[in-house]
Amino acid sequence: MKKIDKMTPEEVRALIRKGEWQKPTSGLAMGYAQANLVVLPKKYAFDFLLFCQRNPKPCPLLEVLEAGKYITETLAAGADITTDIPLYNVYKKGKLESTIQNIKDIWQDDFITFLLGCSYSFEEALLKVKVPVRHIEEKKNVSMYLTNIACMQAGTFKGPLVVSMRPIPENLVVKAVQITSRYAAVHGSPVHIGNPSEIGIEDIYKPDFGDVPTIRAKEVPVFWACGVTPQAAVMEVKPDICITHAPGHMFISDTLNEELASM
């Protein structure tokens, strides 16, 4: 059999669908966009869609499926949202209830599926032009922080902007801004460069999520809007049920990262 890291997105999804891959998707189907998953009952859907419209940097929508639909059309033709993600987190009233391999048995006709862009896409773009990405080098999780920047509220959805931080060599900061600006569909340009306290981060070595960063001499902390933002906003609302991908266990699309870049 072909090694998994040489497989096409469709081949990887087929493996996942059969329950033969329940691990993180980082490094798989390189070049193709991976997406965050949020599934909510219809009664929450307008407000959440509006939250994403109002906060496009942390919540870059790539595809939304209508009530009850679980087959993708845009990001991939014919992928199945109920089976094609390695692991799902099921939350009830904002609390994690279970982590499961497929959601076929708990699927509801009023479920609306949101697929959101993730930072893997712009990280690949940074690496291509030789801007180093520390947490990838160190095989760690990116450092993430709550900020003092409030998202725009929509209905009951609200909360602080969560950011991820990558230490960038001083002489590559401009290039990092330029490259990621092209990827508005996957968080886009940084939201802040430099002084962490300016956005309410007291100690850069105490991230709220992810691993402690290594920041070297002549490196500047650069902050991007993070996909944890909408997840945190959803949990605050404590919906009856909400399903997301388990962290790192993303939806692998047929869409090239490069297709998501603005022209």
Add this chain to the structure above:
Amino acid sequence: MKKIDKMTPEEVRALIRKGEWQKPTSGLAMGYAQANLVVLPKKYAFDFLLFCQRNPKPCPLLEVLEAGKYITETLAAGADITTDIPLYNVYKKGKLESTIQNIKDIWQDDFITFLLGCSYSFEEALLKVKVPVRHIEEKKNVSMYLTNIACMQAGTFKGPLVVSMRPIPENLVVKAVQITSRYAAVHGSPVHIGNPSEIGIEDIYKPDFGDVPTIRAKEVPVFWACGVTPQAAVMEVKPDICITHAPGHMFISDTLNEELASM
């Protein structure tokens, strides 16, 4: 009194609010973005919001107000949607019922307001770099056409992409693409350059809406997604009630066109 074309957006809106300006807004508050208005009852709102999310080029959302809210926050601080537009069209079941000066008396608590970007913004950007815009020179309406390109359906909202056409001198076509690409929030880059039949337009001199164009030698027809697209999609759904601005009688915002440009 100050001449109206020298007034700030706030001053123009105040005049409109008092019922002292019921004419088109073209040429007013130059430099500031004007917006298309669509007001729909909440039951249609999720599908229409999704239609806009799926078809961002013809439906570039600038601000959405939640049910019952009529004061803007993003595009202008404290503008009143029920009074600050010179003329409103009220449609019932897809048919124009009346054209009125304010909508205070017919406002409903379940109304959701959508404000969408309009081509005035990118036309100003074209003129600034000396790309001529024929229908402005000739004081006519831009030529608009139904195409054979289908919008992505959302719920019951569907329909063809409607485009506007501007004849551009051959040697300025590249510049026109570059400039308008920066304005994704107001229709953005063209959808087609050249041969009209390629997108289903049989006779360029028989527009479906607007005036007949003048195309000179060494000019190329360039087509942009048009704000008539969402209006046509809404009318097809025949909502109980829908309110739009009367053509050309737009909402004038406090947001500079330049603020809408991508970096």
